[in-house]
Amino acid sequence: MDFLLYLALVPTLGVTAQWLAWRTKLPSILLLLLFGICLGHFVVQPDALLANLTGGDETAGPNLLFPLVSLSVAVIMFEGGLTLKLSELRESGSSSLRLCTVGAALAFIGNTLAIHWILGFDWHLSFLLGAILVVTGPTVIGPLLRQVKPSRRVASTLKWEGIVIDPIGAVLAVLVFEEVVLAQSAPHWSGALQSLVLTSAIGVGLGVAGGALLTQALRRYWVPDHLHGVAALSLALLLFALSNMMAHESGLIAVTVLGIWLTNQKHFDVEHIIELKENLRTLLIGCLFIVLGSRVNLTDLATIGMPGIGLILALIFIVRPLSVYLSLLRSPLNYREQTFIAGLAPRGIVAAAVSSVFALSMESRTDLNIPGSEQLATVTFLVIIGTVAVYGIAASPLARLLKLAEETSRGVLIAGADAWVRDFATELNAAGIPVLLVDTNYNKISQARIAGLRGECANILNEHAREDLDLSGIGRLLAMTPNDEVNSLALRECRAMFESSRLYQLTFKTKNAAGRRGLTKNLMGRELFGEGLTFTRLSEMHAAGASLKTTKLTESYSFADFQETYGEVTTVLCAITAEGGLNINTVDAPLVPVAGQTILALVSSTPVPEKHAVKASKKRSDASNDGAADADTSRERAKEAGNEEPTS
Incomplete structure (x- = not known):
């Protein structure tokens, strides 16, 4: 040779x-x-x-x-x-x-x-x-x-x-x-x-x-x-x-x-x-x-x-x-x-x-x-x-x-703990998916704990805070804070903890998605849920009355039946397989739910405008609980810029 x-x-x-x-x-x-x-x-x-x-x-x-x-x-x-x-x-x-x-x-x-x-x-x-x-x-x-x-x-x-x-x-x-x-x-x-x-x-x-x-x-x-x-x-x-x-x-x-x-x-x-x-x-x-x-x-x-x-x-x-x-x-x-x-x-x-x-x-x-x-x-x-x-x-x-390791790392680490994120985590937790919420806002974490969720008041960008997190059973990171820059940076800081295929974040806001003043796509992980579903968009849908619904699909009740029941104004967030595995809906790999899976979707009775949709969001029941956190979210909705300070 x-x-x-x-x-x-x-x-x-x-x-x-x-x-x-x-x-x-x-x-x-x-x-x-x-x-x-x-x-x-x-x-x-x-x-x-x-x-x-x-x-x-x-x-x-x-x-x-x-x-x-x-x-x-x-x-x-x-x-x-x-x-x-x-x-x-x-x-x-x-x-x-x-x-x-x-x-x-x-x-x-x-x-x-x-x-x-x-x-x-x-x-x-x-x-x-x-x-x-x-x-x-x-x-x-x-x-x-x-x-x-x-x-x-x-x-x-x-x-x-x-x-x-x-x-x-x-x-x-x-x-x-x-x-x-x-x-x-x-x-x-x-x-x-x-x-x-x-x-x-x-x-x-x-x-x-x-x-x-x-x-x-x-x-x-x-x-x-x-x-x-x-x-x-x-x-x-x-x-x-x-x-x-x-x-x-x-x-x-x-x-x-x-x-x-x-x-x-x-x-x-x-x-x-x-x-x-x-x-x-x-x-x-x-x-x-x-x-x-x-x-x-x-x-x-x-x-x-x-x-x-x-x-x-x-x-x-x-x-x-x-x-x-x-x-x-x-x-x-x-x-x-x-x-x-x-x-x-x-x-x-x-x-x-x-x-x-x-x-x-x-x-x-x-x-x-x-x-x-x-x-x-x-x-x-x-x-x-x-x-x-x-x-x-x-x-x-x-x-x-010896019960020293999880059989599978099905759980998710979520950066952010706003109201709709907490509801999403609650549904996952009820479906048997381990969830850990991390946010710097103590009020949000308190609400998560009251709801029976694991939550840590910490900065996901802090190396020492990340080292102290108990990530047993956790195999994915979902960055869902109101701040695009924080989401992108959180994914970059956590690359050593998770494979790139398991790093997700919400899509950029309109001002960050294009233009020289915005962020470039190479700074983004896998885009969650669908095109245009920014934090502001999802938050407005939730504030306008959209609810998170978990539905088991069967041979007699297919995904087409689900869409017919709740209309086209539904956003599939993820699906849980019959074996208990978690499949997350992303822009690069849209979910095609099949019989035997349990889907988690954000269901809205009427379409919601993408920009400045509802001032009625303050009527949400937990507005009074989030205090200063909701003030931050309000500024987000008013300006669609919203990247004022890291929240996670």
């Missing part, structure tokens, strides 16, 4: 595997590994390809590959650090600390014993592989958490453990390699402790120094905006390389600390930096697993046989539960939460990369004679495939069994 074609094929297969994982709800890492193994088995292995290009030099592949793998892992760990908010430690700090210390030590011991007794490996190799398999990793934990959506405390604990445990496991593996494998004797614990302290100090010190330097550079505008992302990336790679030169594998600590520092400082926004790293991480994860998977020999996997399966079962059902339950004894987490954490520990890219590096190191050392050392990387990949497959398939059912 041509090397250029191989380089193009790797990212293509990586993206294809992740797309298939999204469509089939399977773990993406599992598909990536399978694609990589098939590429190496049926097409070509990267080592053989590079050896052919260099005239038969068998070391060319590993010598070129593993520095690139190490830098890619550094980028992934940096991006993982950027997701760690110190505020999350209020809920999960104690549990995460226990898992990364006591839990890691117990896992190391359990892994070592299982490897020695089941695979029959030498104690030196068992210690090394046991240290490598301590790690879990954000590359596998993150996608599973997004798929399962467990409770916030559990998700925060697993996320912190998955990211922090990677550098800990890598450093532990280095200490074991230097003190046990290379020395070929019992470990010198005093020397190992000194190495641990030195490695940790170098990694943390360089990470903090780099974070402080970059913070000063960006807050003083020494770096232009278009270079923020690449400057942060370049600094992370430089710190990783320098730190590793000073102490092996301390670079993972440095880049993780750098990410944590940047995301928790308050001097500038790092959202654009995070966005760049997220896209890069997705590409790198796909490429790394494809390339490393293509180096795995299926024959080598088969030679491990039943002992390999026994090892996977022991790690999943004995080592992980014991390490979790013992380390979390008397922790704030309850038994159900501990059980779910005990049932989720897939291995990821760090385990694959570290094991491959150590395997290469032992192959190059002629003075080492450790039986089974050639199987180090193979066993690691077998564990990765086995744990990802088991945990990926079992995580969702386990979360539902």
Whole structure:
């Protein structure tokens, strides 16, 4: 195969595997590994390809590959650090600390014993592989958490453990390699402790120094905006390389600390930096697993046989539960939460990369004679495939069994709580759709709570307020405030919480829909309900007497019958399927209700003028309850401009 074609094929297969994982709800890492193994088995292995290009030099592949793998892992760990908010430690700090210390030590011991007794490996190799398999990793934990959506405390604990445990496991593996494998004797614990302290100090010190330097550079505008992302990336790679030169594998600590520092400082926004790293991480994860998977020999996997399966079962059902339950004894987490954490520990890219590096190191050392050392990387990949497959398939059912996650995210988060919005939310709630209203007007939220709705008096644009929202069971955002600018900005701020296909807002007012003084369509999410149905229009219809009506369609009573009964002056807002799913009517995908669905429509007896329709809106019964909020709405109707101040 041509090397250029191989380089193009790797990212293509990586993206294809992740797309298939999204469509089939399977773990993406599992598909990536399978694609990589098939590429190496049926097409070509990267080592053989590079050896052919260099005239038969068998070391060319590993010598070129593993520095690139190490830098890619550094980028992934940096991006993982950027997701760690110190505020999350209020809920999960104690549990995460226990898992990364006591839990890691117990896992190391359990892994070592299982490897020695089941695979029959030498104690030196068992210690090394046991240290490598301590790690879990954000590359596998993150996608599973997004798929399962467990409770916030559990998700925060697993996320912190998955990211922090990677550098800990890598450093532990280095200490074991230097003190046990290379020395070929019992470990010198005093020397190992000194190495641990030195490695940790170098990694943390360089990470903090780099974070402080970059913070000063960006807050003083020494770096232009278009270079923020690449400057942060370049600094992370430089710190990783320098730190590793000073102490092996301390670079993972440095880049993780750098990410944590940047995301928790308050001097500038790092959202654009995070966005760049997220896209890069997705590409790198796909490429790394494809390339490393293509180096795995299926024959080598088969030679491990039943002992390999026994090892996977022991790690999943004995080592992980014991390490979790013992380390979390008397922790704030309850038994159900501990059980779910005990049932989720897939291995990821760090385990694959570290094991491959150590395997290469032992192959190059002629003075080492450790039986089974050639199987180090193979066993690691077998564990990765086995744990990802088991945990990926079992995580969702386990979360539902333990009642830690909603079966589906049918609920909606609504920005805005005006009178007609509250009536809409009430109908959804009565139909079994979870609803959470967010508004800055306390009177509106009070009315929502009186009506039996969940409501939070908060600003949807406030990052800290969004983080405190309980979004369990919530899968959509509907921006329905009177302010178009607030609606658009709310959708942009919530892109990390919801997919773009699940971000909705009311159509722009006339003045915002056209003209240079208005807003452009690219700032809009999916337009709700229909053309011309602005907040003002819907509010006037509601004030003029239009009512929200929920109707079950059957074979004998179709949507055409419904329209004939209530006339053409009806606006279908959404439909609830027989299975309880929610379909929202939008301009880009108008609903066609069918038998078996329950439709929610705004029914009006007579047409309402689009502009300045009714001053009678003040006769609504809750005008007196909304106080200043209704004054804002009145100004909206009078001016059709209405964008005076954010209300949500």
